[in-house]
Amino acid sequence: MPARPAPPALQSHLPEEATAAVIAWFDRSGRDLPWRHPDASAWSILVSEIMLQQTPVVRVLPRWQEWMRRWPAPADLAAAPTAEVLRAWDTLGYPRRALRLQECARVITEQHGGQVPRGLEALRALPGIGEYTAAAITAFAHHGRAAVADTNIRRVLVRTLDGHAHPGPALTAHQRALTAASLPEGREQSVRWNQAVMELGALVCTARAPRCEECPLRERHCRWFAAGRPEGTGAPARTQAFAGTDRQLRGQIMALLRKGPAGPEAIAALDPNDPERVRRCRGTLVADGLAVEIPQQPAAGAAGEAAGDTESADLAGGLRLP
Numbered sequence: 001m002p003a004r005p006a007p008p009a010l011q012s013h014l015p016e017e018a019t020a021a022v023i024a025w026f027d028r029s030g031r032d033l034p035w036r037h038p039d040a041s042a043w044s045i046l047v048s049e050i051m052l053q054q055t056p057v058v059r060v061l062p063r064w065q066e067w068m069r070r071w072p073a074p075a076d077l078a079a080a081p082t083a084e085v086l087r088a089w090d091t092l093g094y095p096r097r098a099l100r101l102q103e104c105a106r107v108i109t110e111q112h113g114g115q116v117p118r119g120l121e122a123l124r125a126l127p128g129i130g131e132y133t134a135a136a137i138t139a140f141a142h143h144g145r146a147a148v149a150d151t152n153i154r155r156v157l158v159r160t161l162d163g164h165a166h167p168g169p170a171l172t173a174h175q176r177a178l179t180a181a182s183l184p185e186g187r188e189q190s191v192r193w194n195q196a197v198m199e200l201g202a203l204v205c206t207a208r209a210p211r212c213e214e215c216p217l218r219e220r221h222c223r224w225f226a227a228g229r230p231e232g233t234g235a236p237a238r239t240q241a242f243a244g245t246d247r248q249l250r251g252q253i254m255a256l257l258r259k260g261p262a263g264p265e266a267i268a269a270l271d272p273n274d275p276e277r278v279r280r281c282r283g284t285l286v287a288d289g290l291a292v293e294i295p296q297q298p299a300a301g302a303a304g305e306a307a308g309d310t311e312s313a314d315l316a317g318g319l320r321l322p
């Protein structure tokens with residue numbers, strides 16, 4: 001590890017010199033991502049923010065590109081069949097986000113003339129848009145001055161200003177204040193700062209293995225580094241084992257449904273040892289609006305010989321996309 005500098009004085013915000021250094025680092029080292037291009041539409045930026053909430057950039061990129069090709073404006077997504085939207089979500093995970101995005105597209109189309117609205121209040125009134133996302137859209141899509149408090153930014157600020165290792169899972173009032181106080185006054189500078197510090201947290205000041213030797217804040221502005229990087233409380237939980245979880249089985253059922261309607265046998269075969277788990281996951285997918293029950297068909301023979309339709313008999317009690 002690099003030599004340890006003297007700790008900076010306790011302060012409530014990063015000085016201008018520090019924000020300028022982070023922006024300069026971003027200009028040299030930030031990733032060239034399509035939703036950061038000057039010609040990216042507000043809608044494309046909104047979609048990227050929702051996709052990136054729980055999915056890494058490398059998996060989001062191809063899906064985002066396909067979504068923008070198919071549904072370049074909110075009205076396009078609003079008019080799309082929901083089953084197609086869920087198919088195009090593919091394996092991004094947490095597919096309720098796809099449903100929320102389509103609801104969001106419908107509200108933008110019907111109530112905002114097809115334009116992503118401006119202002120934190122109007123944005124937060126959209127389906128699926130919370131405090132963080134509204135601020136991010138304001139900053140990145142509308143080039144407004146907004147304090148964006150995502151996990152990466154909070155991590156950089158609590159390390160540099162508080163000397164703590166981790167920001168904890170939830171945004172606190174104190175962190176909200178740090179984020180607001182560190183935001184440069186100038187509008188354009190504030191937009192660049194949000195992008196730059198978020199990227200620093202994503203690439204350098206990472207949760208588990210920060211690369212302080214590459215960090216422009218190391219020498220003079222980071223209390224945690226100067227203190228020798230003490231471990232603290234609030235470390236992010238180790239990623240929960242995925243195998244055997246309901247989330248895994250829900251994903252497997254959705255993968256099946258993306259190919260077409262699925263009969264009960266095919267669904268049950270995904271976990272033949274735990275029919276209760278299968279029943280539970282089927283139920284939550286239907287409750288979430290991600291799948292629709294195919295009505296039980298009368299048993300063969302009971303409905304007369306109308307059951308010449310073998311396909312619907314096969315699908316009795318199955319599921320399909322909405």
Ligand code: SF4
Pocket residue numbers: 156159160204205206210211212215216217218222224225
């Ligand atoms: S010096 Fe290390 S801990 Fe401090 S902000 Fe930079 S990467 Fe993060």
